[in-house]
Amino acid sequence: xxxxxxxxxxxxxxxxxxxxxxxxxxxxxxxxxxxxxxxxxxxxxxxxxxxxxxxxxxxxxxxxxxxxxxxxxxxxxxxxxxxxxxxxxxxxxxxxxxxxxxxxxxxxxxxxxxxxxxxxxxxxxxxxxxxxxxxxxxxxxxxxxxxxxxxxxxxxxxxxxxxxxxxxxxxxxxxxxxxxxxxxxxxxxxxxxxxxxxxxxxxxxxxxxxxxxxxxxxxxxxxxxxx
Numbered sequence: 001x002x003x004x005x006x007x008x009x010x011x012x013x014x015x016x017x018x019x020x021x022x023x024x025x026x027x028x029x030x031x032x033x034x035x036x037x038x039x040x041x042x043x044x045x046x047x048x049x050x051x052x053x054x055x056x057x058x059x060x061x062x063x064x065x066x067x068x069x070x071x072x073x074x075x076x077x078x079x080x081x082x083x084x085x086x087x088x089x090x091x092x093x094x095x096x097x098x099x100x101x102x103x104x105x106x107x108x109x110x111x112x113x114x115x116x117x118x119x120x121x122x123x124x125x126x127x128x129x130x131x132x133x134x135x136x137x138x139x140x141x142x143x144x145x146x147x148x149x150x151x152x153x154x155x156x157x158x159x160x161x162x163x164x165x166x167x168x169x170x171x172x173x174x175x176x177x178x179x180x181x182x183x184x185x186x187x188x189x190x191x192x193x194x195x196x197x198x199x200x201x202x203x204x205x206x207x208x209x210x211x212x213x214x215x216x217x218x219x220x221x222x223x224x225x226x227x
Contacts, residue, residue, distance in 0.1 A: 116171060116211035121148075129216045131156060131164035133194060137212070140200070148201045148209060152183055155194040163188050165217040170201060170209040179203035 117125065121139045133155040140147045154164050170179040181201040189195060203209075 115213055119209050119212045127214050150201055151196055151198040153196045156189040156191055159191050161188045161190050167215045169213045171211040172207040173210040178205035178207045
């Protein structure tokens with residue numbers, strides 16, 4: 001071996017080990033992936049924490065608002081209940097007084113007009129008059145307006161054939177006439193025979209009727225005597 005050979009530097013370690021370089025790069029990529037994954041997990045946890053915090057805050061506001069609203073409704077309900085109790089008490093005190101006032105007005109009206117009869121709808125009301133047996137008043141509602149229909153039963157209790165007629169008068173609670181109707185005889189009424197006629201009473205004052213009176217018109221002359 002000559003000197004040149006001895007002095008020649010050994011360079012076999014100067015080149016990188018090709019068998020170790022890919023492993024190093026793979027390890028670096030793995031560490032980078034794990035770091036990115038952990039950062040992503042932390043971000044998701046942070047986002048969930050923030051969302052949960054916001055939801056809890058909103059829920060807290062809703063609860064507070066609901067409590068305040070419920071307290072207000074409770075106070076309003078208590079006030080309404082107190083007002084209702086007061087109104088019921090006032091009605092209980094004024095009811096009997098109002099009933100006495102109505103009774104006094106009725107007695108005064110009937111004292112001034114003793115022949116008036118109480119008008120009770122949908123009830124058979126007897127009439128003490130010749131050729132008249134009873135009458136029924138019915139309240140009709142047409143397009144929000146009230147009208148009063150009568151059904152008058154006429155009966156011939158005499159021994160002759162007649163053609164009766166009558167007038168019906170309506171009065172308000174103060175005895176003021178508010179309507180009338182005339183029932184004309186349509187045909188002869190034999191002895192012992194009865195017939196009913198009905199029609200709507202013409203009211204010239206739009207008030208509720210409380211009393212009525214039926215006046216019998218003179219019957220037509222008898223058409224013949226029944227032996």
